[in-house]
Amino acid sequence: MKKLHIKQLIEKIEGEAELDFTFNEGKIEDVKINFGFYRGIEEILQGKDARDALVITPRVCGICNHAHLMTAVRAIENGYENAGQKIELTSKAKDIREFTLACELIQNHIKWLYMTLLPQIESYLDCKSEENYAIKASYLASTITKALAIFAGQWPHSSYAVPGGVTCDPTYVDVMQAQSLVDESIKFFEQVVTELPLDAYLNIDFCADLHNIGGDFGKLLHLIGSSGMTEIGKSHDRFIVFGECMLSKSGKSIGTKVSNVNSKYVKESPQKGTVAKAVTYRDRLYEVGPLARGMVAKRTIVKNLHKRYKDSLLTRVFARIDEVAILLAYAKNLLANLNLEEASCTLDLHTALQDFEGTGVVEAARGSLIHKTKVKDGLIVNYEIITPTQWNLSHGEKDEKGIAVEAMKGSKNIEEATFIFRTFDVCSVCTTQ
Amino acid sequence: MKIAEKKALKRESIIQTALQLFSVNGFHRTTIPDIATKLQMSVGNLYNYFSSKDILAQEIIKYTSEALGEKIRVVNGLDVSAEQKIHEIVDVYFTMAKEKPEMIEYFLRVYLSNREVFSDGCEGMVCVSGFITEIMVFFDDSVSSGELRNQDFFSAFGLFMGYLGGMVFLKGEDVLPQGIEFYIDDISRNIYNALKA
Amino acid sequence: MKPRLLWLQAITCNGNTHSFLNHPNLFSILSHFEIVHHPALDGSYSMEDVIKGEVPCDVLILEGSFIEEGFLKGGVEVSKLIQNYANKAKHIISAGTCATFGGIFKQKDPDKISGFCFDLEEKTSRYDMYASKLISLPGCPMHPKWMSYVLLMLANKKVIEIDNLHRPVELYGYTVHTGCTRNEYFEWKIDTKNYGLKEGCLFYEQGCQGPYTRGSCNKILWNDVSSKTRSGTPCFGCTEPTFPQASLYSTKTNMGIPAKMPLGIPRRAYLTLTGVTKSFKIKRFTERLMDYDK
Numbered sequence: 001m002k003k004l005h006i007k008q009l010i011e012k013i014e015g016e017a018e019l020d021f022t023f024n025e026g027k028i029e030d031v032k033i034n035f036g037f038y039r040g041i042e043e044i045l046q047g048k049d050a051r052d053a054l055v056i057t058p059r060v061c062g063i064c065n066h067a068h069l070m071t072a073v074r075a076i077e078n079g080y081e082n083a084g085q086k087i088e089l090t091s092k093a094k095d096i097r098e099f100t101l102a103c104e105l106i107q108n109h110i111k112w113l114y115m116t117l118l119p120q121i122e123s124y125l126d127c128k129s130e131e132n133y134a135i136k137a138s139y140l141a142s143t144i145t146k147a148l149a150i151f152a153g154q155w156p157h158s159s160y161a162v163p164g165g166v167t168c169d170p171t172y173v174d175v176m177q178a179q180s181l182v183d184e185s186i187k188f189f190e191q192v193v194t195e196l197p198l199d200a201y202l203n204i205d206f207c208a209d210l211h212n213i214g215g216d217f218g219k220l221l222h223l224i225g226s227s228g229m230t231e232i233g234k235s236h237d238r239f240i241v242f243g244e245c246m247l248s249k250s251g252k253s254i255g256t257k258v259s260n261v262n263s264k265y266v267k268e269s270p271q272k273g274t275v276a277k278a279v280t281y282r283d284r285l286y287e288v289g290p291l292a293r294g295m296v297a298k299r300t301i302v303k304n305l306h307k308r309y310k311d312s313l314l315t316r317v318f319a320r321i322d323e324v325a326i327l328l329a330y331a332k333n334l335l336a337n338l339n340l341e342e343a344s345c346t347l348d349l350h351t352a353l354q355d356f357e358g359t360g361v362v363e364a365a366r367g368s369l370i371h372k373t374k375v376k377d378g379l380i381v382n383y384e385i386i387t388p389t390q391w392n393l394s395h396g397e398k399d400e401k402g403i404a405v406e407a408m409k410g411s412k413n414i415e416e417a418t419f420i421f422r423t424f425d426v427c428s429v430c431t432t433q
Numbered sequence: 434m435k436i437a438e439k440k441a442l443k444r445e446s447i448i449q450t451a452l453q454l455f456s457v458n459g460f461h462r463t464t465i466p467d468i469a470t471k472l473q474m475s476v477g478n479l480y481n482y483f484s485s486k487d488i489l490a491q492e493i494i495k496y497t498s499e500a501l502g503e504k505i506r507v508v509n510g511l512d513v514s515a516e517q518k519i520h521e522i523v524d525v526y527f528t529m530a531k532e533k534p535e536m537i538e539y540f541l542r543v544y545l546s547n548r549e550v551f552s553d554g555c556e557g558m559v560c561v562s563g564f565i566t567e568i569m570v571f572f573d574d575s576v577s578s579g580e581l582r583n584q585d586f587f588s589a590f591g592l593f594m595g596y597l598g599g600m601v602f603l604k605g606e607d608v609l610p611q612g613i614e615f616y617i618d619d620i621s622r623n624i625y626n627a628l629k630a
Numbered sequence: 631m632k633p634r635l636l637w638l639q640a641i642t643c644n645g646n647t648h649s650f651l652n653h654p655n656l657f658s659i660l661s662h663f664e665i666v667h668h669p670a671l672d673g674s675y676s677m678e679d680v681i682k683g684e685v686p687c688d689v690l691i692l693e694g695s696f697i698e699e700g701f702l703k704g705g706v707e708v709s710k711l712i713q714n715y716a717n718k719a720k721h722i723i724s725a726g727t728c729a730t731f732g733g734i735f736k737q738k739d740p741d742k743i744s745g746f747c748f749d750l751e752e753k754t755s756r757y758d759m760y761a762s763k764l765i766s767l768p769g770c771p772m773h774p775k776w777m778s779y780v781l782l783m784l785a786n787k788k789v790i791e792i793d794n795l796h797r798p799v800e801l802y803g804y805t806v807h808t809g810c811t812r813n814e815y816f817e818w819k820i821d822t823k824n825y826g827l828k829e830g831c832l833f834y835e836q837g838c839q840g841p842y843t844r845g846s847c848n849k850i851l852w853n854d855v856s857s858k859t860r861s862g863t864p865c866f867g868c869t870e871p872t873f874p875q876a877s878l879y880s881t882k883t884n885m886g887i888p889a890k891m892p893l894g895i896p897r898r899a900y901l902t903l904t905g906v907t908k909s910f911k912i913k914r915f916t917e918r919l920m921d922y923d924k
Binding site: 115 | 639641642643644646647648649651653654656657669670671672676677678681700701702703704734735737738770823824825826828852853854855856857858859860861862863866868876877878879920
Binding site for chain 2: 883884885886887889897898901902904905906908909910
């Protein structure tokens with residue numbers, strides 16, 4: 001049987017992509033993922049003042065701009081330290097940055113649940129409920145980003161993190177307001193997403209307990225379980241995390257074997273037929289994102305799910321929504337322990353190093369985000385951005401397909417493959433920066 | 434002539450007369466009655482224009498500042514280089530020092546030397562803003578055009594004004610061998626060389 | 631029949647989409663329209679239908695910078711798609727600075743990339759054709775309530791008063807400076823001493839463009855709670871045709887004098903006022919706000 005090529009436009013992935021499926025004997029053998037337009041932010045940054053990256057890089061992406069801001073400021077701070085200028089963030093500045101970043105991840109995952117996964121799975125399984133899922137996403141997103149904006153001024157596109165700390169100077173009026181917004185978000189998670197108290201949810205360790213989850217998350221898990229999708233979407237079972245954060249330490253997990261990583265082995269390379277670049281670690285492909293974090297951190301429930309279902313669609317989907325619970329509890333805790341007595345920014349206003357090179361890494365919603373900046377005479381001479389979606393969508397070579405491609409391989413129809421593709425929470429704009 | 438115009442002229446003549454008397458007899462030895470007598474007006478009437486000697490002193494500094502500022506404003510409006518403008522400003526200043534010495538002398542010997550007279554009502558640069566503003570405009574234009582080096586405002590201001598004030602002081606002490614106009618070229622060149630980009 | 635709304639994207643980061651999704655009354659606003667297609671919300675048609683060029687469109691929302699050729703979606707030039715629907719639409723709203731003036735992405739290829747009807751402040755070749763329908767909502771991103779204002783005005787069939795760049799005057803008549811919590815420090819020319827302090831003005835050294843940037847960020851507030859300047863970040867002038875300029879975190883000065891004056895303020899007036907205010911030491915402004923005489 002000859003190989004069949006079918007092109008499919010995928011929309012609502014923070015932009016669009018064209019998937020070029022190769023069918024061989026009725027099964028998907030390969031998928032080429034093509035993005036149409038390269039915006040060139042890395043080139044736009046050349047020649048600009050080093051700190052302008054804090055304004056420009058968030059404009060890579062409308063949904064994860066805050067992660068770009070945090071990565072950009074860490075790149076500058078790392079550069080300063082490499083050049084001999086010590087950076088000592090107060091715990092207040094660190095906690096505020098962690099808090100606002102957690103808020104962005106939460107709205108990201110929730111939007112994916114309600115605006116991508118649930119509508120798409122219902123469409124695929126032909127069981128469309130008449131629910132307005134988007135209104136739930138909009139409610140939670142606007143609530144949690146309000147808490148973010150109390151400290152960061154606005155969302156999207158804040159630039160409130162600067163070398164040495166943050167620009168805000170909050171009082172308890174701000175903290176109390178943010179606390180009540182986090183509490184509202186937790187209430188939403190408890191009443192609508194899981195129909196479980198947050199503590200009870202976070203105590204779930206075993207697969208058998210998953211059936212206790214109700215709400216929309218429970219509905220999603222049930223739909224996946226009852227339609228035989230627990231075995232599909234498996235990839236190379238190879239995970240990597242570069243950012244150090246509450247969710248996970250940095251490291252890689254090959255299967256369940258966890259070991260260290262060094263970002264110097266990360267390599268970007270151009271790919272034919274698409275403007276997106278491929279990324280490898282020591283020339284191998286790895287998955288990034290919530291599942292990777294769960295595996296590297298050895299989160300009990302993720303480990304147990306993985307034991308039974310490996311890196312299938314079920315494990316991957318679970319790990320992403322699971323992070324919402326962890327992040328909500330984390331956010332609440334950060335606010336409760338915020339020390340307002342400390343300074344917001346410990347670097348003097350006029351400190352602006354002229355020559356430095358630095359790397360910043362952050363765990364963004366979809367996985368590890370890396371920025372590398374090289375500055376001479378105060379101006380950027382080179383800037384590199386490696387986004388999480390680049391990792392998951394790298395096409396791969398003949399002998400080994402990319403992470404998402406491998407997950408789609410073997411699928412018998414485009415609808416199923418497309419759904420698998422969406423479980424990676426693809427971000428088109430990040431891939432085409 | 435309208436009443437308002439008459440009053441304005443009278444006001445100005447009080448100021449001119451006061452300046453003259455301060456210059457000849459000294460600030461402290463000159464009294465309001467002295468000024469009134471010189472103008473052939475009653476003391477009471479003079480107090481209608483200026484309610485105290487201190488107030489008069491403050492108004493005079495504003496007046497002289499605006500007079501100088503007006504001339505420098507004209508220079509700022511000229512379509513010439515910064516180097517040329519420096520020459521014009523020095524010219525303006527030294528010409529006034531020559532033709533109306535009582536005005537520049539007042540600034541040096543009364544304003545700068547009797548701070549207690551000016552501390553309540555002429556805080557900081559409030560009363561000399563007419564003049565300072567024009568110097569700021571000159572600096573802004575010249576740095577913006579790339580002719581003068583960008584630097585702290587006061588470093589440049591101190592150099593310019595300190596230099597001019599110092600020369601006028603020397604003139605007042607009768608120490609300068611030549612008339613003050615002789616020094617315009619050299620001083621302008623020195624200032625330009627110090628401030629240029 | 632409800633007006634049919636189509637949200638098209640060109641060269642964008644999706645910031646305006648996500649900004650609008652944050653509107654607290656999103657669905658009641660959208661209830662006035664039939665959504666033909668939207669980058670994130672459900673619509674009556676798919677992207678493939680849109681690309682075929684046949685879907686209805688009464689209100690066209692454009693997001694992202696414009697390029698004549700070299701950007702294809704489903705094999706069709708985005709520029710053709712946009713112009714096709716711009717011809718059909720009764721109203722065209724350029725959402726964000728990229729769609730309006732060119733914005734950040736213009737800097738990748740300044741000769742080829744621009745806004746739809748404006749290239750920075752100049753009119754493009756398309757201006758004359760679409761000017762009668764055009765409403766500009768520059769901002770990076772635009773504020774969700776600027777969009778809801780326009781949509782509700784359209785739904786209520788009211789005429790929106792616009793300026794020469796087609797920005798609604800009721801939104802852009804203010805400057806970002808209007809309503810900033812640091813106004814007193816601006817009035818008395820008190821610099822902020824460092825980042826992370828609620829005291830002090832960001833205009834003199836930190837590059838704040840609030841005093842000459844058109845927008846209502848400090849009047850309407852972002853996310854209903856705050857703004858850049860209220861949280862200590864300088865305004866970067868993101869609604870203006872010139873966005874982004876260079877060295878956004880520092881104020882360009884000539885011998886300490888700000889190179890750009892607040893909107894409409896003559897330089898001499900500003901300098902005179904500066905001279906006066908700098909002559910006075912107001913004790914309250916040298917202290918921390920919360921450290922007052924209790």
